[in-house]
Structures are given as C-alpha cells and as structure tokens.
Amino acid sequence: MPYPHPHTSTQQPNPTNPTNPTNPTTAPPSALDADANADADAEAAKVAAARYRAPRPSIVTRAGWGADEKIREAGHVYSKTVKVAFIHHTVTGNNYRCSQAPSVMRGIYRYHVKSLGWRDYGYNFTIDKCGKIYEGRSGGVTKAVRGAHTLGFNTNSMGVAVLGTFTSKKPSAKAVKAVAKLTAWKLGLFKRNPRGTTHLVSGGGNKYKKGAKVKLHVIAGHRDGFATECPGKRLYKKLGSVRKTAARLQGR
Missing domain, CATH: 1.20.5 (Single alpha-helices involved in coiled-coils or other helix-helix interfaces)
Structure with missing residues (x-):
C-alpha cells in the first residue's frame, strides 16, 4: 500500500x-x-x-449467496497489506451442481462460526467448479481483511478456497482460471507479483514456530504454511500455471 x-x-x-x-x-x-x-x-x-493491475472479475456478494449476517461477529479485523494468497480446498463433495454452491457455502459458514467459534466465514473468497467467484469473509473485497484460513499466517494474507476435494480429483479448468483471475486482480491492488516470493512472520503453527520468518510464493498452497494435505495434491500441482496466468493478466 x-x-x-x-x-x-x-x-x-x-x-x-x-x-x-x-x-x-x-x-x-x-x-x-x-x-x-x-x-x-x-x-x-x-x-x-x-x-501491473488486472481487471476485477465478477464477484458474487455475500447477499448473493445468502450469508446470514446475524450469526457473525460485528466489526472487522484488517491487516496492513496482502502479501500472499493461500489456496485451499474446502474438503466437501465434488458432485454438487453449481446452482447448489451457495447452499454449500452457507453450510461451511455455519460450521466456521457455530462449530469452530470463528468470527465469520474463514476464507476471503470461494470459487465453485463453474469458475464463479464468491465474496467470503465480510469487510470489503478490495481491502486487506484478515481471515481464518492458514494458522500462523492469517495476517497480511488472504485465503481463496475452491469448493470440493482435490486429493485425487482434478479441479475444473474453469475453477483454476478463476483462481488466476482473482489473484491477479487482488494481488495487483497491493503491488504483488504473482510469480514472485515474499516473507511472512509466523504467528505459530504446526509447521513453523512463532516468530519464524518464512519465504513463501506470493501464490501459495495452504500446505506451504501449515502441515496439511490442503489444497489437495491435484490442485496444488496447478499453482504453477495459476502463477503464470495471473502474472500475464497483470501484464508482466
């Protein structure tokens, strides 16, 4: 900024x-x-x-997918900037129809708030298999809203989740392209090169101790900051092409 x-x-x-x-x-x-x-x-x-700014893609608002604003905590928490986009999968079913995506998100939202006790939906954005992008955590899609997606690295980052499980199943080409479009636009607002690397300081997790300065891809997988299979090996393998496409969309 x-x-x-x-x-x-x-x-x-x-x-x-x-x-x-x-x-x-x-x-x-x-x-x-x-x-x-x-x-x-x-x-x-x-x-x-x-x-190096990319066009803003179409984004379905929280109202558009039916987020119940009464169940989340009031107010918002912000970081100073966005240095890294962490890519996730939601570990939900892959056989949903795209018209059902809002319903799936409402279920995830209730789980994050009611079961896990989080202040709001964890991911900053979610993408379905048809490539539709949804606003996740509230607070403004252009802002550095701090989410709950990568323990130890939620500050100065954003979380993008693709609906589904991609351990053995490939993500759709439309979803992968949407990840590239979204990250190109949002990272461009904060002058980040999608093909670059940066450093974040760990707040403490199961992979890096608190205070560790960690080098990460600007577009990284959840597993890069936390010991997990997320975003699934089939989606993780797509991150190289996502970085390349996002950089091209920024005019790099």
Missing part, C-alpha cells in the same frame, strides 16, 4: 517576519530539486502500480 511522503518545506523564514515564513524565493536549488524528484518518483510509482 502506498504511504504518504512526509512534507518537506522548501520555504525559508522571512527575516522581516519570522512568524510568517512564506517567501519561496529563498529556497535553495537543492531543496527545489529534491521536491521535483519526489514528485517524479511519486508519479512513476503510480504508473507502475497501474501497469
């Missing part, structure tokens, strides 16, 4: 009125040059950020 540069005045105090330093003609050339360079750098950063 861009941070504002601290303002550095190029004005020198007016010796005839020291309480009103408004005489810009006394600014030394070096200060003027620095100010001009800062403006140029800021403009270049804006151009670079726009260059």
Whole structure:
C-alpha cells in the first residue's frame, strides 16, 4: 500500500517576519530539486502500480449467496497489506451442481462460526467448479481483511478456497482460471507479483514456530504454511500455471 511522503518545506523564514515564513524565493536549488524528484518518483510509482493491475472479475456478494449476517461477529479485523494468497480446498463433495454452491457455502459458514467459534466465514473468497467467484469473509473485497484460513499466517494474507476435494480429483479448468483471475486482480491492488516470493512472520503453527520468518510464493498452497494435505495434491500441482496466468493478466 502506498504511504504518504512526509512534507518537506522548501520555504525559508522571512527575516522581516519570522512568524510568517512564506517567501519561496529563498529556497535553495537543492531543496527545489529534491521536491521535483519526489514528485517524479511519486508519479512513476503510480504508473507502475497501474501497469501491473488486472481487471476485477465478477464477484458474487455475500447477499448473493445468502450469508446470514446475524450469526457473525460485528466489526472487522484488517491487516496492513496482502502479501500472499493461500489456496485451499474446502474438503466437501465434488458432485454438487453449481446452482447448489451457495447452499454449500452457507453450510461451511455455519460450521466456521457455530462449530469452530470463528468470527465469520474463514476464507476471503470461494470459487465453485463453474469458475464463479464468491465474496467470503465480510469487510470489503478490495481491502486487506484478515481471515481464518492458514494458522500462523492469517495476517497480511488472504485465503481463496475452491469448493470440493482435490486429493485425487482434478479441479475444473474453469475453477483454476478463476483462481488466476482473482489473484491477479487482488494481488495487483497491493503491488504483488504473482510469480514472485515474499516473507511472512509466523504467528505459530504446526509447521513453523512463532516468530519464524518464512519465504513463501506470493501464490501459495495452504500446505506451504501449515502441515496439511490442503489444497489437495491435484490442485496444488496447478499453482504453477495459476502463477503464470495471473502474472500475464497483470501484464508482466
């Protein structure tokens, strides 16, 4: 996320009125040059950020899949940024019709909140086998909403789950393409290269101890941060092509 540069005045105090330093003609050339360079750098950063942004895909809202807003906790928790997109599978059935996906999600939502005691739906986004993308945890799809998807690494990351189980069954091509479209767009908002790597600090889990600085792919599998089979070996094998496609969608 861009941070504002601290303002550095190029004005020198007016010796005839020291309480009103408004005489810009006394600014030394070096200060003027620095100010001009800062403006140029800021403009270049804006151009670079726009260059690597992908189009926003269609996203079904929580209202669209029937999320009961009364069962979740009020308010939201945010991270400072999104550095990693963790890919998951929901370990639910693969034989659902796409029209049934909202019902499956409502069941997962109730399980996360009522059984596990989480504040809301765990994943930030969910994708069905027809490639339809759904808003998961509430708080704003463009924002760095902290989810509950990868123990130890929920901060500064997002979770994307594909409906189904992909231990032995391949994910649909439409679902894989949707993962690429979604991650290209969302990671682009935070200036992340889908083919790159980054570091996250572990909050503690069954794979990395608390405080460990861990190198991860910007698009990673759940198993990369936690000892689990998720997202299933057949979906995990698709992450290389997801990274490549997402980068291409960003214009890289």
